[in-house]
Amino acid sequence: MSYLVLARKWRPQTFSDLIGQEHVSRTLQNAIDSGRVAHAFLFTGARGVGKTSSARILAKALNCEQGLSTEPCNTCPSCTEITDGNSVDVFEIDGASNTGVDDIRELRDNVKYLPSRSRYKIFIIDEVHMLTNNAFNALLKTLEEPPAHVKFIFATTEPHKVPITILSRCQRFDFKRIPLQKIVDRLRFIVDREQVSISDDSLAVVARKGDGSMRDSLSTLDQVLAFCGQTVADEDVAGLLGVVDRRLLLEASGAVFAKDSRAALEIVKRVDSFGYNMRQFCQELIDHFRNITILRAVADAADILDLSEGEVAELKDQASAVPPADLQRHLSILLKAEGEMAHSTFPRLVLEMALLKMAALSPIIPVNELLERLKALEGRGSAPTVASPAPTWEKSPPRPEAAPRQTDRGAPPPPPRQKPATGDAPASPDNAPPPATGDPWAGFVAAVRGKKPFLASFLEYGRPLVVSAELLEIGYPPGSFQLSRLQDADALAELKGLAKLFFRREPVIRFKSLRDEGSEAPPTLLEKKSLEETIRTQHLKEKALGHPLVNAALEVFGGVVDGVAKIEGKP
Numbered sequence: 001m002s003y004l005v006l007a008r009k010w011r012p013q014t015f016s017d018l019i020g021q022e023h024v025s026r027t028l029q030n031a032i033d034s035g036r037v038a039h040a041f042l043f044t045g046a047r048g049v050g051k052t053s054s055a056r057i058l059a060k061a062l063n064c065e066q067g068l069s070t071e072p073c074n075t076c077p078s079c080t081e082i083t084d085g086n087s088v089d090v091f092e093i094d095g096a097s098n099t100g101v102d103d104i105r106e107l108r109d110n111v112k113y114l115p116s117r118s119r120y121k122i123f124i125i126d127e128v129h130m131l132t133n134n135a136f137n138a139l140l141k142t143l144e145e146p147p148a149h150v151k152f153i154f155a156t157t158e159p160h161k162v163p164i165t166i167l168s169r170c171q172r173f174d175f176k177r178i179p180l181q182k183i184v185d186r187l188r189f190i191v192d193r194e195q196v197s198i199s200d201d202s203l204a205v206v207a208r209k210g211d212g213s214m215r216d217s218l219s220t221l222d223q224v225l226a227f228c229g230q231t232v233a234d235e236d237v238a239g240l241l242g243v244v245d246r247r248l249l250l251e252a253s254g255a256v257f258a259k260d261s262r263a264a265l266e267i268v269k270r271v272d273s274f275g276y277n278m279r280q281f282c283q284e285l286i287d288h289f290r291n292i293t294i295l296r297a298v299a300d301a302a303d304i305l306d307l308s309e310g311e312v313a314e315l316k317d318q319a320s321a322v323p324p325a326d327l328q329r330h331l332s333i334l335l336k337a338e339g340e341m342a343h344s345t346f347p348r349l350v351l352e353m354a355l356l357k358m359a360a361l362s363p364i365i366p367v368n369e370l371l372e373r374l375k376a377l378e379g380r381g382s383a384p385t386v387a388s389p390a391p392t393w394e395k396s397p398p399r400p401e402a403a404p405r406q407t408d409r410g411a412p413p414p415p416p417r418q419k420p421a422t423g424d425a426p427a428s429p430d431n432a433p434p435p436a437t438g439d440p441w442a443g444f445v446a447a448v449r450g451k452k453p454f455l456a457s458f459l460e461y462g463r464p465l466v467v468s469a470e471l472l473e474i475g476y477p478p479g480s481f482q483l484s485r486l487q488d489a490d491a492l493a494e495l496k497g498l499a500k501l502f503f504r505r506e507p508v509i510r511f512k513s514l515r516d517e518g519s520e521a522p523p524t525l526l527e528k529k530s531l532e533e534t535i536r537t538q539h540l541k542e543k544a545l546g547h548p549l550v551n552a553a554l555e556v557f558g559g560v561v562d563g564v565a566k567i568e569g570k571p
């Protein structure tokens with residue numbers, strides 16, 4: 001006996017066998033029950049979802065010798081003949097090969113005669129959209145005035161190609177893609193009766209390959225059984241059907257959620273060693289993350305997703321702790337990577353980098369939550385503290401005008417301890433006031449800056465060895481640029497004039513070449529300022545860290561103080 005393919009062997013014979021088209025079965029059964037059966041039906045839908053099977057079940061139900069019933073008996077001669085395809089009153093016509101007007105004329109002639117044995121003459125025309133226009137016109141005449149003993153059942157995958165005049169004379173039923181879980185259940189029913197050992201995971205792989213079509217799913221199962229025999233291993237199914245093992249996808253998302261970069265890279269390595277196409281894996285990963293995202297976002301998402309119950313449970317379990325916003329970010333990283341892979345010579349590298357990025361993704365705090373925390377913070381701080389600007393701190397990344405600015409500038413503001421020597425308030429750090437009654441050198445340089453800024457900038461590099469009204473001795477490294485400029489006759493004359501103004505006497509000005517720089521000589525003004533700046537920042541930071549509001553903020557946001565910036569006009 002020849003092998004009967006599963007799709008034929010397990011073709012549904014009753015309405016209750018029909019999987020995933022309950023809306024069609026119920027309506028047809030109600031029509032039969034109430035005796036209001038249309039004379040023409042149009043069954044539309046994708047291939048392999050049960051259109052032709054339904055047409056035969058309907059034909060049997062209409063012609064069953066047990067009487068018109070909602071389920072055919074499947075035992076009477078009429079039923080068995082229809083099942084075997086040799087009923088004298090049921091005509092199955094393939095629209096694809098009988099497209100001509102002559103075929104339809106023949107049909108019209110046939111329609112005139114009463115059924116030879118049964119209640120109705122039933123014409124099942126498959127792929128009806130393939131008929132020619134003339135054939136449709138010939139058919140239309142019959143449909144307009146159908147004899148009471150005739151029923152038409154048309155099936156098509158492309159209803160938009162059927163003329164509106166035909167459509168309007170038919171009762172239309174749209175068959176749906178069959179949900180994955182229903183296919184899996186039906187496959188389970190069949191393999192158990194076929195005594196095949198196969199996991200639900202593999203059945204889901206087979207069903208997914210069928211893409212909503214029961215016939216395609218069963219053909220795929222035939223292919224698997226032909227290869228594996230009665231005992232089917234998961235690896236064989238994945239290998240045979242060329243699909244990525246779902247374990248790998250689950251492990252990949254697991255590694256990302258666990259922030260395990262190493263595991264993520266291992267998976268890419270395995271994908272590569274299996275010889276999978278990297279981009280295809282990335283696409284499957286996108287689909288996988290889409291499923292997780294939808295599961296997290298929608299309470300009852302099982303209907304939206306093409307997943308088996310077991311897969312849904314696994315994904316829910318894995319993603320339960322991942323914030324939905326993070327999932328969206330993972331998805332966008334993957335989508336970007338997939339796009340890049342299309343043009344990249346290194347698709348593996350692109351995928352690796354994407355997974356690393358995903359594994360390193362830092363959590364984001366939703367704005368709402370942030371606002372809530374801020375409100376809580378406001379409640380905690382006392383009114384005066386909030387009103388007076390506290391020392392600000394910068395979370396990383398710092399704004400460009402933050403702390404670094406002051407150290408980058410040539411002339412930072414004077415140390416806060418020193419009082420301005422003159423009453424003029426500084427407009428900007430660049431023309432700082434002459435400070436320091438306590439430090440005559442700093443005072444002198446500040447005074448020089450007021451008149452001759454370039455001379456002051458040379459002096460800032462010098463070490464004040466002796467500073468008095470009688471003698472100014474300034475040390476420079478040998479051959480320094482500043483020294484050579486200051487020794488210029490004009491510059492020296494200007495400097496002398498300024499010294500006389502500042503010290504009220506005319507000190508002797510002497511430059512000294514310092515070989516062993518910085519061992520005992522006093523620091524230059526620049527060095528001093530930089531040191532003071534460091535101390536000042538440190539001091540500010542300590543002050544900020546001691547501030548209750550700052551501490552409360554750190555506690556709420558879980559951050560660290562990255563830098564402290566001084567607010568203008570505040571001590």
Ligand SMILES: [Zn+2]
Binds near residue numbers: 063074075078
């Ligand atoms: Zn019967």
